[in-house]
Amino acid sequence: MNTKALLGFAIMASFITMPIALLLNPMLETTEPTFVGYKAEFIGQDVAEVGELVRFLAEGDIVRWECLPQTTDSESYGDANENYVVSFRKPGVYSIIAAIYVDGDLSIHTQPVTVEGPPVIIPPVVPVEPEVVLPKIDVALAGKVEGWCRKYKVDSETCVLLASNFSQVAELAEKGDLVTPGQIISKTAEMNADLTLDENLMAELQAYLTSQSDLGNLKTAAQHVISWNSIAKGLRDASK
Numbered sequence: 001m002n003t004k005a006l007l008g009f010a011i012m013a014s015f016i017t018m019p020i021a022l023l024l025n026p027m028l029e030t031t032e033p034t035f036v037g038y039k040a041e042f043i044g045q046d047v048a049e050v051g052e053l054v055r056f057l058a059e060g061d062i063v064r065w066e067c068l069p070q071t072t073d074s075e076s077y078g079d080a081n082e083n084y085v086v087s088f089r090k091p092g093v094y095s096i097i098a099a100i101y102v103d104g105d106l107s108i109h110t111q112p113v114t115v116e117g118p119p120v121i122i123p124p125v126v127p128v129e130p131e132v133v134l135p136k137i138d139v140a141l142a143g144k145v146e147g148w149c150r151k152y153k154v155d156s157e158t159c160v161l162l163a164s165n166f167s168q169v170a171e172l173a174e175k176g177d178l179v180t181p182g183q184i185i186s187k188t189a190e191m192n193a194d195l196t197l198d199e200n201l202m203a204e205l206q207a208y209l210t211s212q213s214d215l216g217n218l219k220t221a222a223q224h225v226i227s228w229n230s231i232a233k234g235l236r237d238a239s240k
Contacts, residue, residue, distance in 0.1 A: 044084075050091055050117035056084040058109065060100035068095045088113075089120040138230040144208065145234025152200040156239040163235035165191040170228040173221050184224045205231065 044056035056065075065076045065084045071094075074086035088094060096111045149159055169188045172178045178187055209227065212218050218227065 044096060044111045044113075046112060047114050047116070048088065050088055050115055051120055053085055053087050054113065056086075056096055056098070056111065058082055058084070058098040058100050060102045062101045064099040066097040066099075068097065088115040089122075091115050091117055091119065136226065136229060137233055138226055141208070141227060141230040142234040142237065145205070145231050146237045148201050148204045149235065149238030152198050154198045154201050154238065158195065158198065159235045159239035161195055162192065162197070163232040163239070165195070166228045166232040166235070170225045170232070173225045173228070179221055181218060181221060181224055184221060184228070188228070 043058075045054060048054045058065075059080075059082060061080060063076070063078075063081045063084075065074070065081070067074055067086055069092070071086060071088060073089065074084065076084045084096070084098070086096065092115055094113045094115060096113060098109045098111075100107050100109060148154075165188065169178070169184060169191065172187065173184050178184050209218065212227070218224060
């Protein structure tokens, strides 16, 4: 075990064996010893505001810090752990304790800090509702469309062309170029105008989409995108 590790162990042991009076009364002062040729230095303020970042410095070979009452808003750093920053969420009297090891000698220093101001109110954490991710494909609808195409013997070329139109309209809606169900339906009719469509297939589609609309399942552009992509998939599957 190296020297710093041994010193660190000794300092941690000092906190454990700290006099009971000091632990029960954080304001208790300790005598600052003077070492031969060296005096341990401890610098820090004694008054602070709630939420203020308070800094302390203790010069020594190794330093360990403690705040009583304890606070989670603190951090120490530096080669010897000599720097300490802390912030307080509530008013009151706190004690900053530094265990400083210098040339083989250990001293315990305390600095009372009077914290003033209203307490920091932390707002309650509001649970975030998980985003409902709608499926990109309605498998049941895709299967219905494929079945209708096979039932009415719709030729493969028509299936492919019709599938392409439904996919393109869905893509335009996803990009935001079509923002309402009415725009999506009008664009679909426009793109299908030049195709020779099977009347039976279109009647099945029309009946199904009307029933879904009556159930409230086709109120938004996003719902239409899912249905249009599903219809396209069913048409492509039927063309194979």
